[in-house]
Amino acid sequence: MHVTGFTFIKNALLYDYPIVEAITSIIDLCDDFVVAVGDSEDQTLELIKGIHPKKIKIIHTTWNKELKTGGKVLADETNKALKAVSEKADWCFYIQGDELVHERFHPNIKNAMLRHLNDSKIDGLLFDYTHFYGSYDYVGTSSRWYKNEVRIIKNNRGVYSFGDAQGFRKTGNQKLKVAKANAQIYHYGWVKDPKAMQQKQENFHLLWHDQKWLDQNIEKGPVFHYEKHIASLDEFKESHPKVMQKRIAEKNWTFDYDIRFNRTSFKDRVKQFLKKVGIDTYYKNYILVAN
Numbered sequence: 091m092h093v094t095g096f097t098f099i100k101n102a103l104l105y106d107y108p109i110v111e112a113i114t115s116i117i118d119l120c121d122d123f124v125v126a127v128g129d130s131e132d133q134t135l136e137l138i139k140g141i142h143p144k145k146i147k148i149i150h151t152t153w154n155k156e157l158k159t160g161g162k163v164l165a166d167e168t169n170k171a172l173k174a175v176s177e178k179a180d181w182c183f184y185i186q187g188d189e190l191v192h193e194r195f196h197p198n199i200k201n202a203m204l205r206h207l208n209d210s211k212i213d214g215l216l217f218d219y220t221h222f223y224g225s226y227d228y229v230g231t232s233s234r235w236y237k238n239e240v241r242i243i244k245n246n247r248g249v250y251s252f253g254d255a256q257g258f259r260k261t262g263n264q265k266l267k268v269a270k271a272n273a274q275i276y277h278y279g280w281v282k283d284p285k286a287m288q289q290k291q292e293n294f295h296l297l298w299h300d301q302k303w304l305d306q307n308i309e310k311g312p313v314f315h316y317e318k319h320i321a322s323l324d325e326f327k328e329s330h331p332k333v334m335q336k337r338i339a340e341k342n343w344t345f346d347y348d349i350r351f352n353r354t355s356f357k358d359r360v361k362q363f364l365k366k367v368g369i370d371t372y373y374k375n376y377i378l379v380a381n
Contacts (some may be wrong), residue, residue, distance in 0.1 A: 094179035095120035098167035100128030106286035107187040115190040126171040161254025168251035188279035195273035213266040215242040224316040224345035232321035257375035269380035284313035322352035
């Protein structure tokens with residue numbers, strides 16, 4: 091079984107992406123790794139070169155300015171990396187620049203890949219998600235956070251990155267048929283130094299919206315105010331991946347939240363009720379066919 095990891099990145103230092111930790115968190119499960127490095131304003135290229143030279147193949151890319159709506163450029167960059175994966179790969183393991191896999195899930199992931207390697211019905215493997223917010227001590231619990239997504243796909247099946255690169259589809263805009271990886275992705279996209287987060291808000295949203303929308307919806311300022319954007323959070327009481335420990339120890343800002351102040355929206359209450367009675371209305375960009 092041959093496994094190739096793949097991802098894309100640009101301006102990792104400028105926007106404080108844990109890309110080194112992201113790649114390192116799964117590289118032991120991969121035989122090789124493709125990284126699409128976009129033209130950056132910082133030392134992102136040098137950062138990637140220093141991770142694992144024997145396994146990592148770097149492709150240099152330029153982000154397409156014509157795809158600056160709906161986050162389509164992110165899918166385009168993902169597809170560039172996927173296209174560079176060798177035909178010898180059986181599985182392609184996708185990780186984004188702010189996602190990590192805890193080492194305790196490695197055996198489950200490997201077992202799932204082996205179990206479904208020759209299962210023609212399976213296009214990919216589905217992961218559960220834990221979304222951190224504000225600091226490494228809190229996770230989002232409202233319906234705004236997607237619960238699951240595909241991060242491992244079979245090679246050479248006409249699979250491509252879909253939408254804004256959250257998930258995948260295959261030829262004919264078909265949803266992938268997937269099995270559970272029995273593992274989690276830890277998403278740290280909303281845990282950054284408030285200065286870096288504010289920079290991301292003022293620039294990254296331009297991949298989805300125009301400047302007018304940005305001016306009307308994104309508050310300008312030196313730092314991002316996490317406390318203004320909370321719906322509901324819960325305390326995280328488990329462990330983080332080992333490769334994140336240094337970054338966590340160096341955290342230089344404070345974010346505290348009393349979960350007693352959580353607000354559950356009417357929409358979330360309806361969704362939760364429907365799920366209890368067997369009607370799942372949460373977004374699914376896949377078809378789950380096996381556990």
